[in-house]
Amino acid sequence: MAGPYSADFVNRVRAAVDIVDVVGEYVQLRKSGRSFVGLCPFHSEKTPSFNVNAERQFFHCFGCGAGGDVFSFLMKMEQLTFPEALHKLAERAGIELPMTHAKEDDDPPENRAKQAMLSAHQLVGKLYHYVLTETPYGKEAMTYLSKRGLSPQTIADFQIGFAPDSWDFVTQFLQKRGFSLDQMVEAGLLVKSETGNIFDRFRGRIMFPIHDSQGNIIGFGGRLLETASASRQQAKQPKYLNSPESPLFNKSANLFNLHRARPFMRKRKQALLFEGYVDVVSAWQAGFHQGIATLGTALTEQQARIIRRNVEQVVLCYDGDAAGQEATAKAIHILQEAGLIVRVAPLPQGTDPDDYIRQHGPEAFSQQVLLQAMPVTAFRLKHLRASHVIQDETDQARFIEKALAIVIELNSPVERDLYLRQLAEEYSISLDTLKWEARRLYKQQKNNSHRDKVSPAWNNSINNGKVTRAKTLPPAYHTAERMLLYYMMRNRHIAERVQTECNASFQVDEHDALAAYLYAYFAEGHPEDPGQFIHYLQDESLKQLASGLAMMECKEEVSDQEIGDYIKQVNHYPKRAELERLREEQRSLHLQASSADSEEARRELEIQAAVIGMKILELENALKEG
Numbered sequence: 001m002a003g004p005y006s007a008d009f010v011n012r013v014r015a016a017v018d019i020v021d022v023v024g025e026y027v028q029l030r031k032s033g034r035s036f037v038g039l040c041p042f043h044s045e046k047t048p049s050f051n052v053n054a055e056r057q058f059f060h061c062f063g064c065g066a067g068g069d070v071f072s073f074l075m076k077m078e079q080l081t082f083p084e085a086l087h088k089l090a091e092r093a094g095i096e097l098p099m100t101h102a103k104e105d106d107d108p109p110e111n112r113a114k115q116a117m118l119s120a121h122q123l124v125g126k127l128y129h130y131v132l133t134e135t136p137y138g139k140e141a142m143t144y145l146s147k148r149g150l151s152p153q154t155i156a157d158f159q160i161g162f163a164p165d166s167w168d169f170v171t172q173f174l175q176k177r178g179f180s181l182d183q184m185v186e187a188g189l190l191v192k193s194e195t196g197n198i199f200d201r202f203r204g205r206i207m208f209p210i211h212d213s214q215g216n217i218i219g220f221g222g223r224l225l226e227t228a229s230a231s232r233q234q235a236k237q238p239k240y241l242n243s244p245e246s247p248l249f250n251k252s253a254n255l256f257n258l259h260r261a262r263p264f265m266r267k268r269k270q271a272l273l274f275e276g277y278v279d280v281v282s283a284w285q286a287g288f289h290q291g292i293a294t295l296g297t298a299l300t301e302q303q304a305r306i307i308r309r310n311v312e313q314v315v316l317c318y319d320g321d322a323a324g325q326e327a328t329a330k331a332i333h334i335l336q337e338a339g340l341i342v343r344v345a346p347l348p349q350g351t352d353p354d355d356y357i358r359q360h361g362p363e364a365f366s367q368q369v370l371l372q373a374m375p376v377t378a379f380r381l382k383h384l385r386a387s388h389v390i391q392d393e394t395d396q397a398r399f400i401e402k403a404l405a406i407v408i409e410l411n412s413p414v415e416r417d418l419y420l421r422q423l424a425e426e427y428s429i430s431l432d433t434l435k436w437e438a439r440r441l442y443k444q445q446k447n448n449s450h451r452d453k454v455s456p457a458w459n460n461s462i463n464n465g466k467v468t469r470a471k472t473l474p475p476a477y478h479t480a481e482r483m484l485l486y487y488m489m490r491n492r493h494i495a496e497r498v499q500t501e502c503n504a505s506f507q508v509d510e511h512d513a514l515a516a517y518l519y520a521y522f523a524e525g526h527p528e529d530p531g532q533f534i535h536y537l538q539d540e541s542l543k544q545l546a547s548g549l550a551m552m553e554c555k556e557e558v559s560d561q562e563i564g565d566y567i568k569q570v571n572h573y574p575k576r577a578e579l580e581r582l583r584e585e586q587r588s589l590h591l592q593a594s595s596a597d598s599e600e601a602r603r604e605l606e607i608q609a610a611v612i613g614m615k616i617l618e619l620e621n622a623l624k625e626g
């Protein structure tokens, strides 16, 4: 609810922003009928079931049920409180916050802590950049960076900085500005020793700020500057050091450079995924702005989903060494699971993208690496070849079997054929033999897997693996209740009519609860606006239900007759249920009668059945009359 804000203010903010724009910053949306659809950011899916309705200004996911207005979206997406979401959207719309509101006092302590950590990161980011570019302490680092080919513009673009080789440079800086040092330890900027001493985490390092999707600095990656004057301490330090996990910094849910790359990723319909920050920076400078990187850890499902929300295609540009190829093989699986089309950039053995660009230039990187990116199957076969020494026929047979296992995973018969031909040629095996072997292997695999995993059908290249489940239709009263709620939310007269004419309450508990809130909502004089009603609801599951209902594609106009029919359906339900029960009882009595011990018992049971039969007739007539 609005809390200290007037409903008027909340509505003004809501009216000033477009939910399609706001959601569009997180989810790639495409127009479909009256709504926009995309992949849900709140659950993992490959086909879009996330809907945003521009006209009615709310969203709903038919997959996981998430739904609500623009405020609920931002709250859920960014883990914000309502006031935070309101501030953010008001700021976006250029609406000034009411002066009466003292923001600081209302914020819960954990928000204030987060705010302090965020502002410390912004300040320290500026400090590091200043030290690098404007002070003698940064000279050596600056020389190193320009030797590596980074221009002053790129250094400014990425706000690259330098942490001097000092124990308390940042500690003092933060202390003077009144930050709690313990909080700064929690934020990862400082370290506390076992003896309780607090000192700088990053010393003698070139600093790369890491931002969240909104462009706030949430952590740093530091590369050790190996200098002639390097201290003994430095020798023991790791080459790369990242901020630790903190309330701000979640390594599995963020990607380096995402906030800058996002518009370019969408424009080029492609993301370049690197392992190192320097690769991203180097590619950026060479004109490839759609590059992002993981944060010093292996790619996570969450990161893959973030990428998928923005683009359909990703090119993996990991290092050309064995570790890089191993990481590539793992990343492919995660990216494909997230529904991405993956290609692998072929980097020569022992080079990373940064090396390659520096040695060969942007043009070669584009022509020889990006444009030569291999489909996943080609990469996997190459990877397999590289890890197999073939000395005799047994080695070869083993290799071929593994290669075929990769090829039979392909859905397209054309592609399968292509790779089979390549293998046949390369190892001088007849194509027929290979095909026969592939088919045998496929059958064997199919028999072995009793799991209901998606497996490509050998003879069918379209839509295979898709499970078509016969959906059971909801009972008529269920649909009628939903239709009524849909129109009730948009028209107070319909709501009033239902309130008086529906003598029994709605059968589905949640529908009944929603109707009760709706009556109260209109009674309090609120307008006929599903968006506002959804906002008015406090219960998350009811919000979801209401947004789902409001998203239904129903015709705008509804006649009194139609509403009457729906009400009848709802009112009839208890009678129908009773009818069903009586019929069952009648059947059971007839059955007992037919196997009765004595004639007397049989007659007694038939009489009971007849009495019930009369009740059934009465009910049937009542239902016919409406």
Ligand SMILES: [Zn+2]
Pocket: 040, 041, 042, 043, 050, 061, 062, 063, 064, 065, 066
């Ligand atoms: Zn969802």
